[in-house]
Amino acid sequence: MEAVACAIELIHVYSLVHDDLPAMDDDDLRRGRPTCHKAYDEATAILVGDALQPLAFQLLARDSSLPQAPAVRLRLIDMLSEASGTFGMAGGQAIDLEVQGRELDVAAVEDMHARKTGAIISASVLMAAACAPDLAPARYEALAQFAAAIGLAFQIQDDLLDVLGDVSTLGKATGADREHAKPTHPSVIGIEASQERVHLLHQQALDALAPFGERAAPLRSLAHWLLSRNY
Amino acid sequence: MEAVACAIELIHVYSLVHDDLPAMDDDDLRRGRPTCHKAYDEATAILVGDALQPLAFQLLARDSSLPQAPAVRLRLIDMLSEASGTFGMAGGQAIDLEVQGRELDVAAVEDMHARKTGAIISASVLMAAACAPDLAPARYEALAQFAAAIGLAFQIQDDLLDVLGDVSTLGKATGADREHAKPTHPSVIGIEASQERVHLLHQQALDALAPFGERAAPLRSLAHWLLSRNY
Numbered sequence: 001m002e003a004v005a006c007a008i009e010l011i012h013v014y015s016l017v018h019d020d021l022p023a024m025d026d027d028d029l030r031r032g033r034p035t036c037h038k039a040y041d042e043a044t045a046i047l048v049g050d051a052l053q054p055l056a057f058q059l060l061a062r063d064s065s066l067p068q069a070p071a072v073r074l075r076l077i078d079m080l081s082e083a084s085g086t087f088g089m090a091g092g093q094a095i096d097l098e099v100q101g102r103e104l105d106v107a108a109v110e111d112m113h114a115r116k117t118g119a120i121i122s123a124s125v126l127m128a129a130a131c132a133p134d135l136a137p138a139r140y141e142a143l144a145q146f147a148a149a150i151g152l153a154f155q156i157q158d159d160l161l162d163v164l165g166d167v168s169t170l171g172k173a174t175g176a177d178r179e180h181a182k183p184t185h186p187s188v189i190g191i192e193a194s195q196e197r198v199h200l201l202h203q204q205a206l207d208a209l210a211p212f213g214e215r216a217a218p219l220r221s222l223a224h225w226l227l228s229r230n231y
Numbered sequence: 232m233e234a235v236a237c238a239i240e241l242i243h244v245y246s247l248v249h250d251d252l253p254a255m256d257d258d259d260l261r262r263g264r265p266t267c268h269k270a271y272d273e274a275t276a277i278l279v280g281d282a283l284q285p286l287a288f289q290l291l292a293r294d295s296s297l298p299q300a301p302a303v304r305l306r307l308i309d310m311l312s313e314a315s316g317t318f319g320m321a322g323g324q325a326i327d328l329e330v331q332g333r334e335l336d337v338a339a340v341e342d343m344h345a346r347k348t349g350a351i352i353s354a355s356v357l358m359a360a361a362c363a364p365d366l367a368p369a370r371y372e373a374l375a376q377f378a379a380a381i382g383l384a385f386q387i388q389d390d391l392l393d394v395l396g397d398v399s400t401l402g403k404a405t406g407a408d409r410e411h412a413k414p415t416h417p418s419v420i421g422i423e424a425s426q427e428r429v430h431l432l433h434q435q436a437l438d439a440l441a442p443f444g445e446r447a448a449p450l451r452s453l454a455h456w457l458l459s460r461n462y
Contacts, residue, residue: 015281018277018278018281021277023273023274023277043252043328046249046255047322047325047328050280050320051316051321053284053285053316054284054313054315054316055312057288057312058313060308061306070304073301074304074305075292077289077291077308078289081288081289082289084284084285085281085282085286085289086282090285091278094274094282097278
């Protein structure tokens with residue numbers, strides 16, 4: 001499973017490097033350190049992202065530590081490519097740039113988040129599920145619901161931290177969403193309603209895990225961390 | 232096989248869109264039309280490339296028209312990711328940007344070309360070979376030699392056209408290599424010696440095809456076209 005986690009992280013890091021570019025979110029700081037294009041230059045940041053992306057698919061295609069059958073590996077590649085492309089992070093980022101300065105309703109904001117961060121979080125959960133032999137379809141569906149709930153909760157919490165968070169704890173600048181006039185939950189429904197939405201999604205995530213009993217304890221911890229995090 | 236050709240073309244187009252970016256080769260014209268970042272904007276061009284790349288791997292992972300077994304599909308994904316990443320186009324472009332204004336010997340120029348254009352041309356030939364059931368290793372090796380020869384010949388011809396070609400026929404600006412002080416065969420060994428190298432590589436490519444007899448006629452046509460093209 002390490003190879004699967006590593007492939008997902010490669011796609012995640014590639015998208016952060018590209019999202020930070022001057023033509024995109026133009027961020028100078030990421031995880032408390034200069035972003036790739038600040039530490040090196042724009043061309044390097046573009047090419048680093050371009051090289052990380054195929055590495056993820058190559059890992060799933062050939063890493064010898066993966067015990068999964070070829071057909072399962074193909075399914076993992078399919079899921080990760082979906083989360084990375086038009087219906088995932090690249091498409092979500094395109095919508096994000098497109099809607100800056102525009103008014104959106106909460107459904108449109110949530111659709112954007114479903115692609116931009118929801119797809120990769122769902123892929124993280126469901127690619128693991130796809131590796132489980134003979135998982136019942138109802139169980140897979142429950143995990144999909146869990147992932148959708150924590151994915152959206154994560155993004156709303158992220159947008160709340162951009163308003164309420166502390167630069168030194170976060171490791172990145174705050175106030176960026178307002179600066180770019182991005183429609184977010186806090187800007188569309190307000191801070192208090194956004195916090196309530198996070199709590200509701202947290203409850204939905206826990207409800208989805210009910211059928212798994214004690215075995216889902218790590219996923220419950222993940223949901224709790226999302227709710228309480230300040231970075 | 233259409234899905235394989237389509238996947239390779241997706242990777243090829245993605246790399247052209249990114250290579251044309253202002254932070255990279257800064258080209259305004261491609262195939263006689265405005266480049267993606269000129270027609271739209273930089274962010275769009277970055278995201279178009281980012282979305283095309285996973286689409287290529289997804290196509291190989293799930294296109295139902297491909298009769299190949301899952302293990303063969305994984306091999307195709309492995310080959311294409313290798314041609315796209317650090318040891319292929321992304322790495323070659325990084326070297327290309329790194330060496331501008333520097334003096335290279337012809338071996339270093341050829342190493343750069345092997346990644347930048349050689350890898351994807353070799354992948355185009357060898358991914359087709361990988362689909363052939365029970366191809367003898369010696370035959371696979373002969374095709375690899377053919378691909379390496381035409382890949383390098385293609386790039387030298389491309390650099391010659393940048394010096395000698397006509398904008399209206401080429402569909403892109405000429406003189407860009409000199410403007411960016413890029414080390415190329417014409418700049419390192421001169422025009423005449425570069426033309427001789429193309430002829431020699433053409434002969435090597437034809438020699439490699441000898442064992443295939445008449446069945447390799449389309450590959451011979453390809454080699455002839457590379458030698459005579461003016462666009």
